[in-house]
Amino acid sequence: MRKLIILVLLFQSSLSSFSTVYIDTLFINRGTVNQAQKLINYCSFNSTETFELTNSPLEVNENDTLQVTIINTDSLAHTFTVNSILETGNNIAPFDTATFQLKFNGKGTYRYYSDVAYGKYLAASGNILVGYSNYIHFFWNLFEAKDTFMDSIANGLTTTLPNYFKPEVFTINNLYFPNTVTDTLGAVTGNVNDSIIISVVNSGQMVSPFHFHGYHVKIIDVKIHQTMLGWEKDTFPVFPGEAMTLLLVPDQPGMYPVHNHNLVTVATGGYPGGMVTRLNIMP
Numbered sequence: 001m002r003k004l005i006i007l008v009l010l011f012q013s014s015l016s017s018f019s020t021v022y023i024d025t026l027f028i029n030r031g032t033v034n035q036a037q038k039l040i041n042y043c044s045f046n047s048t049e050t051f052e053l054t055n056s057p058l059e060v061n062e063n064d065t066l067q068v069t070i071i072n073t074d075s076l077a078h079t080f081t082v083n084s085i086l087e088t089g090n091n092i093a094p095f096d097t098a099t100f101q102l103k104f105n106g107k108g109t110y111r112y113y114s115d116v117a118y119g120k121y122l123a124a125s126g127n128i129l130v131g132y133s134n135y136i137h138f139f140w141n142l143f144e145a146k147d148t149f150m151d152s153i154a155n156g157l158t159t160t161l162p163n164y165f166k167p168e169v170f171t172i173n174n175l176y177f178p179n180t181v182t183d184t185l186g187a188v189t190g191n192v193n194d195s196i197i198i199s200v201v202n203s204g205q206m207v208s209p210f211h212f213h214g215y216h217v218k219i220i221d222v223k224i225h226q227t228m229l230g231w232e233k234d235t236f237p238v239f240p241g242e243a244m245t246l247l248l249v250p251d252q253p254g255m256y257p258v259h260n261h262n263l264v265t266v267a268t269g270g271y272p273g274g275m276v277t278r279l280n281i282m283p
């Protein structure tokens with residue numbers, strides 16, 4: 001019995017000597033933003049206590065531990081949820097702080113979110129990229145907003161999605177085109193023959209069929225609809241709740257749009273608008 005205990009201790013100490021703990025902090029903030037003539041209630045995970053539309057992505061090396069401290073500035077309790085990784089004991093009380101340690105099963109994209117109606121339905125959801133830190137990488141976080149629904153959620157009048165849900169503001173990183181083009185997190189820039197990583201999550205409620213102009217991309221990681229793993233396509237669906245990683249190796253220079261192929265989603269604020277961003281590839 002004593003031998004077994006010593007062995008376990010040795011094993012634990014050898015593990016800790018090889019893995020590093022990566023420390024980050026996120027604040028849960030509420031905010032109201034005017035987008036395309038709609039006043040929209042949002043909830044975001046930001047890097048400071050000041051509300052920003054875009055949820056901060058988290059990054060950690062493969063095999064390292066991600067230690068995240070969540071500071072909840074909201075008057076309601078939230079969760080910090082990552083499917084299959086952190087699903088219980090993950091509450092953060094109102095105006096409270098909690099720290100979580102996350103270990104991942106491999107490289108790729110994971111989605112974090114607050115699994116309460118006034119969290120996930122107000123866009124409190126973002127990307128975690130595990131590995132690929134030595135690649136040029138970008139983040140796309142898809143969402144579609146509806147002012148009246150999100151107002152009801154924010155004011156506690158409902159906690160469920162209506163049977164008929166018709167969102168109006170379609171976004172990447174909670175920005176709509178042309179604001180997406182100046183978003184350094186999402187607007188892709190690189191050179192011919194670079195290996196470019198795009199980390200994608202769908203924080204919304206609709207399937208977003210994404211269409212690339214100019215290039216095909218390879219789906220190198222997909223959490224929910226795993227039949228798509230290994231696909232090399234210029235169009236593929238991004239399902240609600242999905243987290244996927246795309247590899248783009250541009251074979252030609254140029255400036256090309258990437259957009260949701262459902263035309264309703266590219267008319268936010270006028271056409272073209274909404275869920276559109278850009279690839280800018282130099283020779």
Ligand SMILES: [Cu+2]
Nearest residue numbers: 211212213259
């Ligand atoms: Cu197109």
